Amino acid sequence: MDDSKVIAGGQSLVPLMKLRLFSPANVIDLGRIPGLSYIRKTKGRLLIGSMTTHNEVASSPIVNKSCEALSEAASLIGDQQVRNRGTIGGTVCHADPVADIPAVMLALDAEFEIAGRSKGRTVVARHFFKDVFTTSLRKDEILTEVRVPILPPRSGGTYMKLERGAGDMAIVGVAATVTLDKAGAFKDVRLGLAGVGPTAIRATKAEDALKGKKPSEHLVAEAGEIASEASSPTSDIRGSAEYKREMVKVYVRRAITQSLSRI
Numbered sequence: 001m002d003d004s005k006v007i008a009g010g011q012s013l014v015p016l017m018k019l020r021l022f023s024p025a026n027v028i029d030l031g032r033i034p035g036l037s038y039i040r041k042t043k044g045r046l047l048i049g050s051m052t053t054h055n056e057v058a059s060s061p062i063v064n065k066s067c068e069a070l071s072e073a074a075s076l077i078g079d080q081q082v083r084n085r086g087t088i089g090g091t092v093c094h095a096d097p098v099a100d101i102p103a104v105m106l107a108l109d110a111e112f113e114i115a116g117r118s119k120g121r122t123v124v125a126r127h128f129f130k131d132v133f134t135t136s137l138r139k140d141e142i143l144t145e146v147r148v149p150i151l152p153p154r155s156g157g158t159y160m161k162l163e164r165g166a167g168d169m170a171i172v173g174v175a176a177t178v179t180l181d182k183a184g185a186f187k188d189v190r191l192g193l194a195g196v197g198p199t200a201i202r203a204t205k206a207e208d209a210l211k212g213k214k215p216s217e218h219l220v221a222e223a224g225e226i227a228s229e230a231s232s233p234t235s236d237i238r239g240s241a242e243y244k245r246e247m248v249k250v251y252v253r254r255a256i257t258q259s260l261s262r263i
Contacts, residue, residue, distance in 0.1 A: 003024055003025040004024055004025065004026040004027070005022060005024040005026070005027055005028070006027075006030060006093075006142060007028065007029050007030065007031075007090075008031075008050070008051060008086075008089055008090030008093075009051075009053065009085040009086040009087040009090045010086075011078065011082050011085050011086035011090065012090060012091065012096065013027075013094070030050075030051060031051070033051070035049070036049045036050050036051035036052075036089075036144060037049045037053075037056070038052065039057070039062055039063060040062075041062050041150075044149060044150055045147050045148060045149055045150060046063065046066055046067055046147070046148040047146075047147055048088055048145065048147075048148065049089075049144070049145060050087065050088065050092075050142070050143045050145060051087050051089060052087060052088050052089075053084060053085065053086060053087055053088075054074045054075075054077045054083040054084075054086045054087070055074075055080070055084050057071065057074040057088055058071055058074035066150050066151075067108065067150065067157070068157055069104055069107060069108065069157035069158050069159045069175050069176070069177060069259075070104050070108065070148065070159075072158060072160070073100040073103075073104045073159040073173075073175065074088070074100075074101070076100055076161060076163075076167070077091070077100055079166075082167070088101060088146055089142075089143045089144075089146065092105065092112065092128075092143060092146065094133065095129050095130075095132070095199065096132075096133065096169075097132055097194070097195065097197060097198055098170050098194060099169065099170075099200075100159065100161060100170060102125075102129055102192070103159070103173050103192035103193055103200040104159050104175040104192060105125040105128075105146070105148075105200070106126060106192035106200055107176055107177050107190045107191060107192035107202075108149065108157070108175070108177060108190070108192075109124070109125065109126075110124075110125045110146055110149075111123070111124050111146075112124075112125065112128055112143050112145070112146060112147070113143070113144050113145035113146075114141050114142070114144065115142055115144045116140045116142070117140045120144075122147075123136055129200055130199065131199060132198045132199070151177060154179055154180045154182075154187075154263055155180075155188075156177070156178055156258075156260060156261065156262030156263040157175070157176060157177035157259050158176055158258045158259050159173065159174070159175040159255070160251060160254060161173035161174070161194065161195075161251070162247050162251060164238060169238075170194045170195040171195055171244065171247065172196060172244055172248055173193065173195055173251070174191065174192070174193055174194070174227075174248070174251040174254075174255040175191070175192040175193075175255070176189070176190070176191050176192075176252070176256050176258075176259045177189070177190045177259060178210075178256060178259045178260060178263070180215075180263060184215075185212055185214045186210040186211050186213055186214075186215065188211070189207040189210045189223075190202070190207060191203040191207055191223075191227060191256075193227065193230075193231055193248060193252075195233065195238075196231035196233040196244055196245070196248055197232045197233065198232070201230060201231060203226070203227040203230050203231075204230075205226050205229075205230055206224070206227040207223075209222060209226050210256075215260055220252075220253050221249075223253075224248065224250070224251075224252035224253045224256075225249055227249070227252045228245045228246070228248040228249045228252075231244070231245055231248050233245060233248075
């Protein structure tokens with residue numbers, strides 16, 4: 001049905017309905033569909049059911065040990081009530097550009113398993129987010145599973161954000177994962193930005209500026225500058241576009257530095 005909306009935890013859709021920004025004729029609740037809430041570790045990947053709550057992700061020893069950036073991001077979402085109801089699949093599909101999880105999905109190079117009337121398909125995070133509140137999901141599809149590659153040895157990751165108060169949406173959020181080679185140079189780097197574009201942004205030029213080089217304060221600062229140039233924030237009640245670009249520089253530096261400290 002064209003005039004229908006799927007609801008998971010309801011922590012994004014319901015407030016928008018109260019503001020009359022969405023007024024669907026039908027709301028389809030996924031809450032009673034079995035088998036969509038779980039966290040499993042397989043060889044090389046974490047598998048997370050789309051109806052798994054943020055609190056379950058944040059408190060999971062498996063996630064905390066295997067993917068600290070995701071655990072951190074989930075713990076920073078809203079308050080305890082929101083985390084108890086909101087789901088990882090819901091926030092991914094809602095695609096709010098200031099949300100925390102989409103940026104982390106980009107930095108983790110996650111994949112999304114999608115089911116619909118036709119054969120299921122898998123979409124990588126960098127191809128999933130299309131525009132403000134817009135994804136590559138079709139009207140007859142739902143997200144069923146999030147697949148997160150486990151970082152290899154000599155890797156670290158983090159998520160941090162600038163916010164007006166605890167639990168607020170990100171003014172600027174940065175997710176980072178880094179992997180060093182045996183010589184101590186950057187073998188792989190992935191950076192996801194929240195709050196500074198119509199979707200979460202993958203700062204690929206900043207990543208490329210680091211790869212193959214050994215970490216240094218100057219190099220990390222340069223990556224922050226490049227990431228800032230790739231961002232496209234707008235001015236709003238949380239800050240001006242210029243302020244947000246400056247904060248991208250700061251938080252990219254901090255996120256990379258903290259990720260390196262966790263190796």
